[in-house]
Amino acid sequence: MPIDKQSPFTLFAIDHVLSEEERAMQAVVRQFVDARVKPFVADWFETGDIPARELAVDLGNLGVMGMHLDGYGCAGTSAVAYGLACMELEAGDSGIRSLVSVQGSLAMYAIHAWGSEEQKQQWLPGMAAGTAIGCFGLTEADFGSNPAGMRTNAVRDGSDWVLNGSKMWITNGSVADLAVVWAQTDDGIRGFIVPSTAAGFTANTIKKKMSLRASVTSELVFENVRLPAEAMLPGVRGLKGPLSCLNEARFGIAFGVLGAARDCLQTAIDYSVDRVQFDRPIAGYQLTQKKLADMTLRLGTGTLLALHLGRLKDEHLLRPEQVSLGKLNNAQAALDIARECRSILGGNGITLEYPVIRHMNNLESVYTYEGTNEMHTLVIGEALTGLPAYR
Amino acid sequence: MKIAVCVKQVPDTWAEKKLRADDSTLDRESADGVMNELDEYAVEEALRIVEAGEGEVTIVTMGPERASETVRKALSMGADAGVHLVDDALHGSDALATSEALAKVLSGRGFDLILFGSESTDARMSVVPAMVAERLGVAQLTFAQKVTVSGGAITIERATDYGYDTVEAATPAVVSVVEKINEPRYPSFKGIMAAKKKPVETISVADAGIDQSVIGASAAWSAVVDFAVRLPKAAGTVVTDEGDGGVKIAEFLSAQKFI
Ligand SMILES: Cc1cc2nc3c(=O)[nH]c(=O)nc-3n(C[C@H](O)[C@H](O)[C@H](O)COP(=O)(O)OP(=O)(O)OC[C@H]3O[C@@H](n4cnc5c(N)ncnc54)[C@H](O)[C@@H]3O)c2cc1C
Ligand SMILES: Cc1cc2nc3c(=O)[nH]c(=O)nc-3n(C[C@H](O)[C@H](O)[C@H](O)COP(=O)(O)OP(=O)(O)OC[C@H]3O[C@@H](n4cnc5c(N)ncnc54)[C@H](O)[C@@H]3O)c2cc1C
Numbered sequence: 001m002p003i004d005k006q007s008p009f010t011l012f013a014i015d016h017v018l019s020e021e022e023r024a025m026q027a028v029v030r031q032f033v034d035a036r037v038k039p040f041v042a043d044w045f046e047t048g049d050i051p052a053r054e055l056a057v058d059l060g061n062l063g064v065m066g067m068h069l070d071g072y073g074c075a076g077t078s079a080v081a082y083g084l085a086c087m088e089l090e091a092g093d094s095g096i097r098s099l100v101s102v103q104g105s106l107a108m109y110a111i112h113a114w115g116s117e118e119q120k121q122q123w124l125p126g127m128a129a130g131t132a133i134g135c136f137g138l139t140e141a142d143f144g145s146n147p148a149g150m151r152t153n154a155v156r157d158g159s160d161w162v163l164n165g166s167k168m169w170i171t172n173g174s175v176a177d178l179a180v181v182w183a184q185t186d187d188g189i190r191g192f193i194v195p196s197t198a199a200g201f202t203a204n205t206i207k208k209k210m211s212l213r214a215s216v217t218s219e220l221v222f223e224n225v226r227l228p229a230e231a232m233l234p235g236v237r238g239l240k241g242p243l244s245c246l247n248e249a250r251f252g253i254a255f256g257v258l259g260a261a262r263d264c265l266q267t268a269i270d271y272s273v274d275r276v277q278f279d280r281p282i283a284g285y286q287l288t289q290k291k292l293a294d295m296t297l298r299l300g301t302g303t304l305l306a307l308h309l310g311r312l313k314d315e316h317l318l319r320p321e322q323v324s325l326g327k328l329n330n331a332q333a334a335l336d337i338a339r340e341c342r343s344i345l346g347g348n349g350i351t352l353e354y355p356v357i358r359h360m361n362n363l364e365s366v367y368t369y370e371g372t373n374e375m376h377t378l379v380i381g382e383a384l385t386g387l388p389a390y391r
Numbered sequence: 392m393k394i395a396v397c398v399k400q401v402p403d404t405w406a407e408k409k410l411r412a413d414d415s416t417l418d419r420e421s422a423d424g425v426m427n428e429l430d431e432y433a434v435e436e437a438l439r440i441v442e443a444g445e446g447e448v449t450i451v452t453m454g455p456e457r458a459s460e461t462v463r464k465a466l467s468m469g470a471d472a473g474v475h476l477v478d479d480a481l482h483g484s485d486a487l488a489t490s491e492a493l494a495k496v497l498s499g500r501g502f503d504l505i506l507f508g509s510e511s512t513d514a515r516m517s518v519v520p521a522m523v524a525e526r527l528g529v530a531q532l533t534f535a536q537k538v539t540v541s542g543g544a545i546t547i548e549r550a551t552d553y554g555y556d557t558v559e560a561a562t563p564a565v566v567s568v569v570e571k572i573n574e575p576r577y578p579s580f581k582g583i584m585a586a587k588k589k590p591v592e593t594i595s596v597a598d599a600g601i602d603q604s605v606i607g608a609s610a611a612w613s614a615v616v617d618f619a620v621r622l623p624k625a626a627g628t629v630v631t632d633e634g635d636g637g638v639k640i641a642e643f644l645s646a647q648k649f650i
Binding site: 020021024025028031032061062063064067075076077081 | 460463464467577578579580581582583584587
């Protein structure tokens with residue numbers, strides 16, 4: 001008889017709290033990832049090269065680009081459906097999820113929330129279709145956790161703006177058609193839409209990464225980039241602009257990382273059931289079962305937390321510090337799960353023949369970007385005590 | 392052009408399938424239900440025909456309550472409407488009964504073209520399309536790897552062992568398609584959301600005017616007398632090559648009557 005075993009999600013009856021429509025959307029993304037990502041992603045990771053343009057168009061056809069936004073060619077799904085899509089994409093690779101997060105939650109969201117009608121008409125339909133790729137430039141080499149100190153600046157010249165400075169660690173940078181760039185101005189921090197063809201704009205791909213290798217990460221350099229007045233996002237000034245976008249992306253990450261964790265855990269469970277040492281499957285040893293049980297608990301509770309945040313978001317009740325709960329808990333849980341699963345795979349765990357070490361390395365980036373573990377801890381600390389402890 | 396596509400919900404191809412102890416039928420609750428893979432090709436082909444010209448695609452299924460998910464999936468790919476025949480009396484129907492029930496549902500609805508996948512992954516008999524055509528008294532163009540519609544004529548390339556035959560018929564006609572015909576699309580999110588609002592007609596055996604005595608397990612022309620669980624795979628035999636590896640392989644193959 002075949003051994004009867006349940007997946008961690010079956011054990012938690014996660015499907016039970018999803019609607020038929022949510023499950024259908026999750027299923028399509030999973031099917032897409034199984035067919036179009038999983039068979040190739042280890043090679044993309046190894047060579048550090050992804051067919052970003054092709055993937056973007058495929059993902060656009062599926063409808064995942066800016067899927068939770070309304071109008072302008074976007075699908076207009078629920079926030080939970082967006083979260084589930086992130087989860088399935090990241091079960092393939094965090095790099096693919098990053099491509100979609102940056103496109104939809106950072107670049108498209110910025111234009112959708114803070115752009116003029118003309119900017120929305122000009123950019124959003126192509127970005128929803130995946131024929132135009134966006135990136136989001138906030139971080140600089142010297143200003144990561146503390147973006148308020150950014151040095152990139154835009155100065156008025158007649159009705160134009162002249163942009164100078166550089167951005168670091170920018171996902172999609174070298175493959176993007178447009179960059180949403182945040183810069184200091186005489187009117188505080190403002191956002192600008194910079195087409196990749198603008199004179200004086202260069203994007204340099206960052207090499208020698210050990211994480212998110214199936215994702216393009218770049219440095220953006222602006223040397224006297226002249227932009228028309230219409231390039232500025234009119235709807236927002238100050239750090240509120242970029243932070244509102246990050247909140248969207250972090251929400252997706254709270255779901256996404258669990259996809260990577262689920263893939264690791266399922267791989268480790270299957271491996272441990274097959275792998276015999278000392279004449280028994282290693283899954284039959286109590287030490288292994290303790291690992292599997294602990295990881296399943298963290299995966300399942302993390303998923304319930306993400307879904308809870310998703311339901312709040314769909315009711316427009318989700319606050320930024322609650323998003324921090326999700327990002328902090330789930331990124332940490334996913335990274336811990338990936339590391340533990342890596343150990344269960346023994347020597348095989350260090351190769352790209354299995355997805356685990358790839359997820360594990362990817363999750364190091366996800367742990368750091370979109371607010372480090374420490375930053376989200378401080379957000380929660382402030383929420384609990386009313387005392388900001390950043391400086 | 393009015394097109395019907397008959398689709399079937401089957402247990403997930405990768406799932407461990409079980410038979411029910413009580414009546415030896417497939418335990419459809421034991422595994423996730425998915426749209427029969429070849430039916431996806433039929434849906435895709437119908438959508439392409441309509442997109443290249445004009446018309447309407449109706450999804451027809453016979454199956455338990457939850458087969459409605461499969462109708463919904465086809466609607467989310469882009470089909471316009473669904474008809475779901477669901478009735479406890481249908482449980483255990485064989486191919487003859489299924490074709491009778493489907494023919495009753497299909498007749499009188501004015502379909503010009505009725506598409507099927509060429510087989511289902513659970514029963515794998517490939518006979519239902521031909522039987523339905525026969526019962527409806529229309530042409531059967533089976534195993535199509537290409538379909539061309541022009542005016543009132545349907546031309547197909549029927550896949551064969553030696554290549555293909557070109558077969559033509561006037562509408563209305565039944566066409567079953569093989570995998571080679573196209574690559575089915577993924578439902579888009581917009582499609583999934585739109586599918587919720589599309590009409591699905593749920594009908595019973597009585598509604599469809601099906602004679603109760605020719606359907607269900609009691610009317611089946613064959614009966615499962617007994618079944619046993621497949622034995623677990625035995626460990627493979629390792630043959631060490633001591634210069635006579637070729638001979639040993641040949642001996643193995645001939646012992647198994649492969650050569
Ligand atoms: C692969 C990848 C892709 C990225 N994509 C983008 C992108 O598309 N767009 C973009 O704008 N940015 C992007 N980033 C940048 C990312 O957001 C930053 O790396 C992140 O904000 C951390 O900044 P930093 O690297 O400068 O680290 P630092 O801010 O220098 O932090 C270093 C360490 O110090 C800790 N620390 C800092 N301040 C405090 C404090 N007050 N108390 C305690 N600890 C503290 C941090 O938590 C961290 O552990 C990306 C990064 C990576 C790795
Ligand atoms: C880069 C690299 C270089 C290496 N170089 C050498 C070398 O030069 N020479 C050499 O001989 N070997 C070498 N090794 C092999 C290494 O010693 C083995 O990988 C290691 O002993 C683990 O064995 P395994 O990979 O078969 O994992 P397994 O033994 O299958 O272990 C898998 C998991 O199961 C756990 N486990 C096993 N049994 C039990 C139990 N009873 N109870 C609880 N948990 C259990 C393990 O702790 C582990 O977490 C190398 C490995 C690597 C990755």
